[in-house]
Amino acid sequence: MERVPELLEEETLDPADWASLKELGHRMLDDMFDYYQSSRQRPAWKKPSKYALNSMEHPLPQFPQEATEVYEHFFTQILPYNTENGHPRFWSWVQGGGTPLGMLADMLAAGMNANVSIGDHMPMYVEKQVIEWSKEMMGFPKTASGLLVSGASLANITALVVARNHFNKSIRKKGLQAVPAQMIVYGSAETHNCVVKGVEVIGIGSDNFRKVPVDDQYRIRVDLLRQMIREDREAGHLPFCIVGNAGTVNTGAIDPLEELAAIAQQENLWFHIDGAFGAVPKILPEFDDRLKGLELADSLSFDFHKWLYVNYEVACVLIRDAAIHREAFATAVTYLVQHERGLSGGPDPFSNYGMELSRGFKALKVWMSLKEHGIRRYQYMIRKNLRQAQYLAGLVQEEHNLELLAEVPLNIVCFRFNPGGLDDSALNIINKEILMRLQEQGIAAPSYTLLNGKYAIRAAITNHRSRLEDFDILIAQTMRIGKELIA
Ligand SMILES: *Cc1c(COP(=O)(O)O)cnc(C)c1O
Numbered sequence: 001m002e003r004v005p006e007l008l009e010e011e012t013l014d015p016a017d018w019a020s021l022k023e024l025g026h027r028m029l030d031d032m033f034d035y036y037q038s039s040r041q042r043p044a045w046k047k048p049s050k051y052a053l054n055s056m057e058h059p060l061p062q063f064p065q066e067a068t069e070v071y072e073h074f075f076t077q078i079l080p081y082n083t084e085n086g087h088p089r090f091w092s093w094v095q096g097g098g099t100p101l102g103m104l105a106d107m108l109a110a111g112m113n114a115n116v117s118i119g120d121h122m123p124m125y126v127e128k129q130v131i132e133w134s135k136e137m138m139g140f141p142k143t144a145s146g147l148l149v150s151g152a153s154l155a156n157i158t159a160l161v162v163a164r165n166h167f168n169k170s171i172r173k174k175g176l177q178a179v180p181a182q183m184i185v186y187g188s189a190e191t192h193n194c195v196v197k198g199v200e201v202i203g204i205g206s207d208n209f210r211k212v213p214v215d216d217q218y219r220i221r222v223d224l225l226r227q228m229i230r231e232d233r234e235a236g237h238l239p240f241c242i243v244g245n246a247g248t249v250n251t252g253a254i255d256p257l258e259e260l261a262a263i264a265q266q267e268n269l270w271f272h273i274d275g276a277f278g279a280v281p282k283i284l285p286e287f288d289d290r291l292k293g294l295e296l297a298d299s300l301s302f303d304f305h306k307w308l309y310v311n312y313e314v315a316c317v318l319i320r321d322a323a324i325h326r327e328a329f330a331t332a333v334t335y336l337v338q339h340e341r342g343l344s345g346g347p348d349p350f351s352n353y354g355m356e357l358s359r360g361f362k363a364l365k366v367w368m369s370l371k372e373h374g375i376r377r378y379q380y381m382i383r384k385n386l387r388q389a390q391y392l393a394g395l396v397q398e399e400h401n402l403e404l405l406a407e408v409p410l411n412i413v414c415f416r417f418n419p420g421g422l423d424d425s426a427l428n429i430i431n432k433e434i435l436m437r438l439q440e441q442g443i444a445a446p447s448y449t450l451l452n453g454k455y456a457i458r459a460a461i462t463n464h465r466s467r468l469e470d471f472d473i474l475i476a477q478t479m480r481i482g483k484e485l486i487a
Contacts, residue, residue, distance in 0.1 A: 015067070020067075020068075021067060024067055024068055024071060027071075028071065031075060031079075032100075032103060033100060035079065036086065036100045036103075039084075039086045039087050039088065039097075039465060040087070040088050040465070042084065042087060042442075043084075043087075043441075043442025043443075044084055044087045044089045044090055044439070044442050044443060044444050044445040045083075045084050045087075045090075045439045045440075045442055045445045046080065046081055046084070046442060047081070047440070048081040049077075049081070051077065052077040052078070052080075052081055055073065055077045083095075084445065085097050085098070085463075086098055086465065087445065087465070088463065088465040088466050088467065088470050089443070089444035089445060089466065089470045089473065089474065090444075090445045090463060091444070091445065091446045091447070091458075091459035091460050091461055091463060091466075092445045092446060092447035092460070093249075093447050093460060094249060094276065094277050094306050094307075094412075094460045094462055095305075095306065095460075095462065096303075096305050096306045096307065096308065096309040096310065096312075096462050096463075096464075097309060097462075097463050097464060097465055098305075098309065098310070098311035098312070099309060099310070099311065099369060099372075099464075101365075101368055101369060101372050102309075102310050102311035102365045102368070102369055103311055104368075105311075105364045105365035105367075105368040105369070106311055106362075106364075106365050108364060109123075109360065109361035109362065109364040109365065110360075110361075112361060112364075114360075114361040115358050115359065115360075116350060116359045116360065116361050116363065117349055117350050117351045117356070117357050117358060117359050118336060118338065118344065118346075118349035118350070118351060119343050119344060119345075119346055119349075120342070120343055120344070120345040120346030120347075121343075121346065123361045123363065123364070124346055124347050124350070125346075125347065126361070126363045126364060126367050127148055127350065127361075127363035128347055129363075129367060130148065130316075130363045130366045130367050130370070131145070131146035131147070131148070131316070131318075133370060134146055134302075134316045134318060135318060137282060137283050137375070138275075138279060138282050138294060138295065138300055138302070138318060139282060139294060139295030140295060140300070140318050140320065141320065143321075143322060144318055144319060144320050144321070144322060145318070145319050145321075145322035145325045145326070145353060146316055146317060146318040146319065146353075147316070147317050147350060147353045147354045148314055148315070148316055148359075148362055148363055148366070149314075149315050149316070149317060149354065149356075150313045150314070150315065151276075151303060151305070151313055151314075151315045152192075152194065152274060152275075152276035152301045152302065152303045152306075152315050153194035153197070153198070154315065154317075155301030155302070155303075155315045155316065155317035156192075156194055156195050156198050156243075156272070156274055156301050156317075157194075157197075157198040157201055157202065158301075158317045158354050158355070159272045159298075159299035159300075159301060159317050159319065160185070160195075160198045160199065160202050160241065160272065161202055161328055161329070161355075162299060162319055162324060162325055162328040162329075163240060163241045163270035163272060163298070163299065164183070164202055164204070164240070164241075165327065165328040166270065166324045166327070166328065167179075167183065167238075167240040167241075167270070169327075172328075175203070176203045176204075179238065180238075181236050181237055181238045182208055182237045182238060183204050183208065183237075183238045183239075183240050184204075184208050184209075184210060184232050184237050184238060184239045184240065185199050185204060185208065185209045185210070185240070185241045185242075185243060186209075186210045186212055186225055186228065186229065186239065186241070186242045186243065186269075187209065187210070187211070187212065187220070187242070187243035187244070187245070187274075188211070188212050188213075188214050188218075188219070188220035188221075188245060188248070188255060189211040189212065189213055189214055190214055190218050190220075190245060190248040190249075190250055190251070190253060191209075191211070191243055191245060191248070191274065192245075192248070192249050192274055192276065195209070195243055195274060196209050208237075210228050210232070212224050212225045212228060214253070217253055217406075217407055217409070218248055218250065218251045218253035218406065219253050219254065219255050219256060220244070220245070220255045220256070220260070222256060222259050222260065222263065225242070225260075225263065226263060229263075229267055229269075239267060239269055240269060240270060241269055241270040241271075241272060242260055242263065242264050242269050242270070242271050242272070243272050243273070243274060244257050244260040244261075244271065244272070244273045244274070244293075244297070245273070245274055245275075245278070246273050246274070246275035246278040246279045246291060246294055247275060247276065247277050247278015247279070247410050247412075248278075249276070250406070250412070250414070250449045250451065250458075251406040251407070251408075251409075251412055251414055251451070252278060252408065252409050252410030252411060252412035252460075253409060254278060254290055254291065254409055254410070256293070257273065257291065257292065257293025257294055257296070257297075258292050258293035258296065259293070260293065261293045261296035261297065264298075270298050270299070271296070271297050271298050271299075272297060272298060272299045272300070272301075273294060273297040273299070273300045273301070274301050275294065275300055275301060275302045276301060276302060276303045276306060276315075277302070277303060277306040277307040277410075277411070277460075277462055278291075278410055279291070279294060279300060279301075279302040280302060280306075280307040280308060280382060281382055281386070281410070282294055282295075283375055283378060283379055283382070284379055284382060284383065290409070297320065298319070298320050298321070299317060299318060299319045299320065300317070300318045301315065301316070301317050301318075302315065302316055303315040303316075304316065304366050304369075306462050307382065307385070307411070307462040308366075308369070308378065309369070309381070309462070309464050310365055310366055310369050311365055313362070314362040314363075314365065314366055317354075325353055326348075326352050326353060329351070329352055329353055329354055329355070330352040330353075331351075331352070336349060336351065336357075381464045384464075385411045385461045385462060385463065385464075385466070386410065386411055388411075388461050388466055388468065388471060389408050389410065389411045389412065389413050389459075389461050390408060391468055391471055392413045392459060392461075392471040392474070392475075393408045393413050393415075395471060395472070395475045396413070396415040396475070399475060399479065401417060401418065401419045401420075401479065401482065402415055402416070402417060402418065402475070402478070402479070403415060403416050403417075403418040405451050405454055405456045406451055406456075411460060411461040411462060412458065412459070412460045412461070413458070413459045413461070414449060414451055414456035414457070414458045415456065415457055416431045416454060416455065416456055416457060417430060417431055417434055417457075417478060417479070417482035419482065419486055424453055424454055427454070427455065428453075428454065428455035430482065430485050430486070431448075431455045431456070431457055432448070432455055433481075433485055434457065434478055434481045434482055434485065435447075435448055435457050437481045438457075438474070438477060438478065438481065441477075443473065443474075443477045444470070444473065444474045444477065446458055446459040446460075446474065447460070457478065459471075459474070
């Protein structure tokens, strides 16, 4: 074969000059440690500058650029405009703030560049270890199975696929045509939207997700659930799954899980729990009562990146019956067959338990974090967040121009500024403006929701850096802006 003269065999994507890359790497580490250490000094949010935004509309790079220059771009135009969920007063949506060791673990994982799908290598065993620990934390039996995925959204879909394929063993081959009637999923009206999306993705259709009304504490009405199941059966439909909430996204409501488990058993339905963040207090003995029933689910989703503070992204799905889990996804193609020996030996491939074949080594940051802190320190941090939520709710109740809009069973506090004499639509406008100014002035970053048509400022406290004084600041500044607005 003719050699193309200008192609050098020695050329790789590794650096030509290792020394300068090492120097750059050390600078990156120092910069990121400084970034973590200075989180309290930064604004809670900063709008990306025009310059930074323009720098993301460049043409496709054609020629090599120095790594130091590329890093400079990151350091000056990307890092300063982060989402800032590591800030002590970030309480938007439900996001954890990550840790420095989590960051380092992700660096090590990226360095190993392991594809954790198949093979006899340690990253496979690390993920298995993390799943064993997850079962123990959540009270699942040792015989259960599990998988790490990107987030609770994917964990929920994975569980729904297992439930669906278990319901009718022909679905994998024939699709939903194998099912003679319409399959139905039940969950409260407060169920996270990703479950409804999951129901769409697995071919059931969102019309067939029954949004069961909630009580005044935003928990599923089990009497109405029973009634809906009965009506659906009478109409010839096929109920197959109940989704319970351990911590709803709006208010942190916990459905009566034990009752749901009993109904699922009586009705022969799959019982899944979305415990994205609210399953986490299962590690606190004082939550034994409130989370009773969690351990009875057929499947459970929870996030490590929310209330376990692990760096994005990583969540876990647990399935009580490992054989049913495997049956839902396992394939026997020749190029993925596990061998007795050699590189293709080792554990049952993870690709037999989920949709993804190529998978990163996200288990490492979980493994390192759980070892670094131990369950004892997680218990401490979660208790701290729970106490902070009660403290914030107390501040709201003491201030007669503020109104608490929902009970606070967990770590989510919904409130609004309400000086009296204004109707909901006026209050909605004012409270949205308060929220915008809290964020734009870099004071704090709570988020929002609508509760019975009322615009709520919503703080979801999954933040290990928050202190009580941060909630004093939130309330004082909310009052200041509120008074400015009505003046
Ligand atoms: C955040 C959340 C989800 C989605 O989880 P991701 O990790 O963002 O995919 C699902 N359910 C609840 C209750 C949540 O709070």
